[in-house]
Amino acid sequence: MGFLPILGFGPQGWGHLLADATLMTLAVTLAALALGAAIGAALTAAKLSRSVGLRLTADIYGTVFRGVPELLIIYLIYFGGSSLVSVIAGLFGITGFLGLPAFLAGVVAVGIISAAYQAEVFRGAFMAISKGEIEAATAYGMSRLLRLRRIIVPQIWRFALPGLGNVFQLTLKDSALVSVTGLVELMRGAQIAGGSTHLYFLFYITGGVLYLVLTSLSGQAFRFAEARVSRSFPRGIGRG
Amino acid sequence: MDFGFLASTMGQLLAALPVTLELFVLAISFGFVLALGLVWLRLSRNPFCSAFARFYIFVFRGSPLLIQLFLIYYGLGQFSAIRHSAAWPLLRDPFCCAVLSLSLCTAAYTAEIFRGGLLAVPNGQIEAGLACGMSRFTLFRRIIAPIALRQALPAYSTELVLMIKSTSLASLVTVWDITGVAQQIISETYRTMEVFLCAALIYLLLGFAVIRLVGWLEYLLSPHQAYTRKAAS
Numbered sequence: 014m015g016f017l018p019i020l021g022f023g024p025q026g027w028g029h030l031l032a033d034a035t036l037m038t039l040a041v042t043l044a045a046l047a048l049g050a051a052i053g054a055a056l057t058a059a060k061l062s063r064s065v066g067l068r069l070t071a072d073i074y075g076t077v078f079r080g081v082p083e084l085l086i087i088y089l090i091y092f093g094g095s096s097l098v099s100v101i102a103g104l105f106g107i108t109g110f111l112g113l114p115a116f117l118a119g120v121v122a123v124g125i126i127s128a129a130y131q132a133e134v135f136r137g138a139f140m141a142i143s144k145g146e147i148e149a150a151t152a153y154g155m156s157r158l159l160r161l162r163r164i165i166v167p168q169i170w171r172f173a174l175p176g177l178g179n180v181f182q183l184t185l186k187d188s189a190l191v192s193v194t195g196l197v198e199l200m201r202g203a204q205i206a207g208g209s210t211h212l213y214f215l216f217y218i219t220g221g222v223l224y225l226v227l228t229s230l231s232g233q234a235f236r237f238a239e240a241r242v243s244r245s246f247p248r249g250i251g252r253g
Numbered sequence: 254m255d256f257g258f259l260a261s262t263m264g265q266l267l268a269a270l271p272v273t274l275e276l277f278v279l280a281i282s283f284g285f286v287l288a289l290g291l292v293w294l295r296l297s298r299n300p301f302c303s304a305f306a307r308f309y310i311f312v313f314r315g316s317p318l319l320i321q322l323f324l325i326y327y328g329l330g331q332f333s334a335i336r337h338s339a340a341w342p343l344l345r346d347p348f349c350c351a352v353l354s355l356s357l358c359t360a361a362y363t364a365e366i367f368r369g370g371l372l373a374v375p376n377g378q379i380e381a382g383l384a385c386g387m388s389r390f391t392l393f394r395r396i397i398a399p400i401a402l403r404q405a406l407p408a409y410s411t412e413l414v415l416m417i418k419s420t421s422l423a424s425l426v427t428v429w430d431i432t433g434v435a436q437q438i439i440s441e442t443y444r445t446m447e448v449f450l451c452a453a454l455i456y457l458l459l460g461f462a463v464i465r466l467v468g469w470l471e472y473l474l475s476p477h478q479a480y481t482r483k484a485a486s
Contacts (some may be wrong), residue, residue, distance in 0.1 A: 076457065077453060077457065080414065080418070080453075080456060080457045080460045080461075081418070081452075081453040081456050081457065082417075082418040082419075082420075082421035082432055082456060083418065083421075084421045084422065084424070084425075084432050085421065085432055085435060085449060085452055085453060085456070088435070088436055088439060088445065088449070089445055089446070089449040092439050092440075092443070092445040093445035093446055093449070096443055096445060182315075185317075186316070186317040186318070187317075189317035189319045189320060190317075190319060190422075192319070193425065200317065200319055200320055200323075203320065203323075204323070207327065207328075211331070212331065213323070213324075213327040213328045213330075213331050214324065214327075214328035214329065214331045214332070217320055217323050217324040217327070217328045218324065218328070220320050221312075221316045221320050221321070221324065224315065224316040224317060224320065225311070225312065225315045225316055228315040228316070229311075229315065
């Protein structure tokens with residue numbers, strides 16, 4: 014078999030590159046998810062607020078970032094961000110084109126998209142909290158913050174878990190598009206290795222298998238987490 | 254704001270609209286047929302058939318579309334058997350490769366959506382049909398298919414919107430669709446925001462049109478609910 018040394022970790026092998034690239038994909042995904050959770054939480058608050066302006070803003074955000082191709086959003090952040098950086102650098106007397114770091118651009122772009130989906134998940138989870146519990150907390154005289162911390166957020170995490178699992182997979186797959194900025198994540202790694210060896214098929218299959226490993230492992234992790242949190246919620250539909 | 258530039262950008266992007274639409278329509282048509290086959294395999298009693306469908310769905314839903322597209326466009330050409338086969342003129346063409354990989358991918362998602370629709374058909378209705386002496390085919394045509402299709406429509410419209418967005422990946426294998434043209438204009442002019450706004454507007458309108466179209470189909474397929482809506486109001 015000729016292809017094992019090529020995929021291995023020896024001097025002729027591309028194993029190191031692929032392993033580093035897989036870690037990079039994971040890093041982009043996790044960072045984008047974290048950023049998406051922060052923006053998503055703010056969007057959810059805006060969606061649930063009484064202000065028409067805030068609700069409208071959140072709706073427009075959701076429509077645009079869920080309806081426009083991910084690739085265009087990555088171009089917007091990468092090229093647009095780079096122009097912005099160049100302009101700001103110009104103010105400090107540095108001339109010429111400066112690029113936004115590919116990792117940062119990728120995380121911001123994928124995070125912005127992820128936020129639009131996470132906001133929907135969080136909103137659904139908030140709606141699933143029984144109104145009586147929030148009323149009970151208010152009746153106890155809990156402040157808004159305490160209510161959020163003790164009653165709402167712990168339950169949102171539980172109700173949002175299945176949806177977050179889906180968003181994780183979506184974000185993981187979106188992270189492959191960051192390869193267009195030149196960041197060496199799994200997709201780009203497979204491209205580089207395939208281009209250097211002309212064994213495109215082998216490396217794209219390997220890359221695909223590594224993505225499948227990541228998606229199935231994350232699926233397992235979310236199923237495990239769901240089983241764990243649902244221990245404290247013994248009753249109800251859909252809780253196994 | 255430079256309206257002249259916006260108008261000329263919009264014109265260039267709209268000239269690429271037919272390519273995006275062709276990709277979309279061809280991919281969802283082939284994907285629909287493939288998905289029907291996959292659901293049939295997935296629900297078959299033969300364990301080999303259903304395992305194959307499960308594996309297909311796992312692979313195509315679990316990996317990014319971009320790597321599937323590159324695998325077909327760059328990967329298949331590596332084999333001389335394929336380069337000398339009758340399919341090579343098709344597999345050498347970026348547009349055909351894009352349609353092929355979009356169809357294969359959407360088939361996996363659509364199959365799961367249709368399976369969900371089939372599972373939503375109430376057992377009592379199937380039993381009632383059987384009790385009336387319907388053959389398997391009549392049962393499927395009169396009872397199962399209409400209910401399943403109606404149940405699957407909302408999820409299917411989401412998949413269609415995702416497919417509109419997915420057609421943009423074709424630009425990465427040199428198909429000049431809207432995203433491809435937009436990327437070209439951006440790299441020539443560096444006016445990212447204006448080009449983005451124009452392209453985003455076209456994609457949003459396309460998605461909106463698809464959602465309205467499926468909503469109308471849903472309305473046509475639910476006459477019983479139109480009746481209860483009237484009664485309720």
